[in-house]
Amino acid sequence: MSERVVLAYSGGLDTSVGIGWLKDATGKEVVALAVDVGQGGENMDDIRQRALDCGAVESIVIDAKDEFADDFLMPALKANALYQKRYPLVSALSRPVISRHLALTAKALGADSVAHGCTGKGNDQVRFEAAVAALAPELTSIAPVRDLALTRDKAIIYAEEHNLPIRQSAASPYSIDKNVWGRAVETGFLEDPWNAPIEELYEYTSDPEAGLGADEVIITFEAGIPVAIDGVSMSALAVVQHMNALAGKHGVGRIDIVEDRLVGIKSREVYEAPGAMALIAAHEELESLTVERDLGRYKRGVEAEWSNLVYDGLWYSGLKRSLDAFIDDTQRYVSGEIRMTLHGGRAVPTGRKSEQSLYDFSLATYDTGDTFDQSLAKGFIDLWSLPSKISARRDAKQG
Ligand code: ARG
Secondary structure (H helix, E strand, C coil), rough: CCCCEEEECCCCCEEEEEEEEHHHHCCCCEEEEEEECCCCCHHHHHHHHHHHCCCCCEEEEEECCCHHHHHHHHHHCCCCCCECECCHHHHHHHHHHHHHHHHHHHHCCCCCCCCCCCCCCCCCHHHHHHHHHCCCCCEEEEEEECCCCCCCCCHHHHHHHCCCCCCCCCCCCCCCEEEEEEEECCCHHHHHHCCCCHHHHHCCCCCCCCCCCCCCEEEEEEEEEEECCCEEEEHHHHHHHHHHHHHCCCCEEEEEEEEEECCEEEEEEEEECCHHHHHHHHHHHHHHHHCCCHCCCCCHHHHHHHHHHHHCCCCHHEEEEHHHHHHHHHCCCCEEEEEEEEECCCCEEEECCCCCCCCCCHHCCCCCCCCCCCCCHHHHHHHCHHHHHHHHHHHHHHH
16 A cells, blocks of 8 residues: 555645645645535535545545634633734644544555645644644644645646546635634635725625624523523533524624734734623633633733744644643633623623622622721731832832
């Protein structure tokens, strides 16, 4: 049997041509692996068949939607994960689950290598290869677009010459990546950061200016995980899908940023992540009710570090694992309900309650029933400001 390579297959032009291109350049048999992370669009069976028609010896489809939601999106939600405070890591979260299946499939089929369709300019190449290196260090990674000089022009010619059954979507000037956590749109006229996004870029969200009346939703969390919407229990995947529809209708979660890629390039990106952004806002709100001040403050730093690691392709690293343990521990009491208003592009919490709430009415109230002993505040402030007083005296003496 000749050597085998397992290719992360999307069904698009690059990876379809990549099958023959890889075989020609390396002599290896190509196994296509399509991982369903809720990208929607095409039927996965059509994608499976297309890989065979393009010359794959085997074509596998894996439904990883629940695994993606449970093991990747929920940790991100517990971490309130936003890279550079804005980007909910849509693509960065899908690469480690796809890579996991690449490595498992390669091992199961005795392949010596894996392949992906990324260029040499982005983050995704790093994420695939760093994840595979961590999960199966014996495997080699090949990137036909980057290493075997498969350009888009060459891909189109190759597809025509070999009569490959590829829908020529050359019409779309954008590079799009999507999954159930959101959608990323790059290139085309967006490469000029002065150009405003246009309505046709969006698929998960409706125009927030459309003038729709507000909706209200109640999200129930257990230990940091959303488990029900409006009282109806559902899986993590269903919660995200449900919130995508509810918040997407009001144009929640549109993001337009210039982002710093790991490879040093600044890149203009448009994202839409309605469910993710609404859920993060709700989760943060519940934390503000249930997490102690010091712990919450420390966690904000951990969240930023966690987001950087995941953005940078280090999902399967020791530091990320240890931060997960910390974050999980912080979620012990993050249980309760958040009521949100969805309207005009915003998801705004308007109510919160929890059996584990740290909010104490009798301490907080300014009305009768106040149990807070205000006389204690004076002594507290004297001691609290004592170091400032002492150093101020020293400063005055020094002139
Ligand atoms: N810049 C984002 C990231 O690195 C999105 C990448 C999207 N990939 C794509 N092929 N359009 O996470």
